[in-house]
Amino acid sequence: xxxxxxxxxxxxxxxxxxxxxxxxxxxxxxxxxxxxxxxxxxxxxxxxxxxxxxxxxxxxxxxxxxxxxxxxxxxxxxxxxxxxxxxxxxxxxxxxxxxxxxxxxxxxxxxxxxxxxxxxxxxxxxxxxxxxxxxxxxxxxxxxxxxxxxxxxxxxxxxxxxxxxxxxxxxxxxxxxxxxxxxxxxxxxxxxxxxxxxxxxxx
Numbered sequence: 221x222x223x224x225x226x227x228x229x230x231x232x233x234x235x236x237x238x239x240x241x242x243x244x245x246x247x248x249x250x251x252x253x254x255x256x257x258x259x260x261x262x263x264x265x266x267x268x269x270x271x272x273x274x275x276x277x278x279x280x281x282x283x284x285x286x287x288x289x290x291x292x293x294x295x296x297x298x299x300x301x302x303x304x305x306x307x308x309x310x311x312x313x314x315x316x317x318x319x320x321x322x323x324x325x326x327x328x329x330x331x332x333x334x335x336x337x338x339x340x341x342x343x344x345x346x347x348x349x350x351x352x353x354x355x356x357x358x359x360x361x362x363x364x365x366x367x368x369x370x371x372x373x374x375x376x377x378x379x380x381x382x383x384x385x386x387x388x389x390x391x392x393x394x395x396x397x398x399x400x401x402x403x404x405x406x407x408x409x410x411x412x413x414x415x416x417x418x419x420x421x422x423x
Contacts, residue, residue, distance in 0.1 A: 241309060241313050245306070246306075249301055257291070257294060261287075264282035269281070322341070335365060336420050362419050362420055365414055365417045368414045369415070376411070379400060
């Protein structure tokens, strides 16, 4: 019995988007840490703090007394927050970047004339409302273009039938044949235009 094939989930769908998002998040964390230290230095200016460092009793300015501890604690907080934040951001951006990647791919196919494409997002994915709206649009276009194809196909068949039953009168027949030829050329041009689109009801 063969083992089931498990696909490894790819969280890096749009790397550029996710990397930029992560870098901006890290910059915000660093700025917040710098502001916190700066605010502490400002509020503690002109104050003294007494305390023991090991067995030594020390009197120093508050900023100098707490600055080493404050720097270390901020670095630890930045590291932990960055790890957790990056993991959450990658997961959340995956739920956004995944649908955006599929939107780009499907819209490219639609732009090339393939109206059979439909959006199928997972329940947990974002942008589901946009997916439904675009799916409704492509469904409507698919139906309309299919109708045009069907009508053009029927008209072509009708013209062929008329051409086989043209009256035998030379004068009337010649004029009618010219008209039918012109109509036939127009129908062929119409078919070429609508055949640019790929629909679910091909002829």
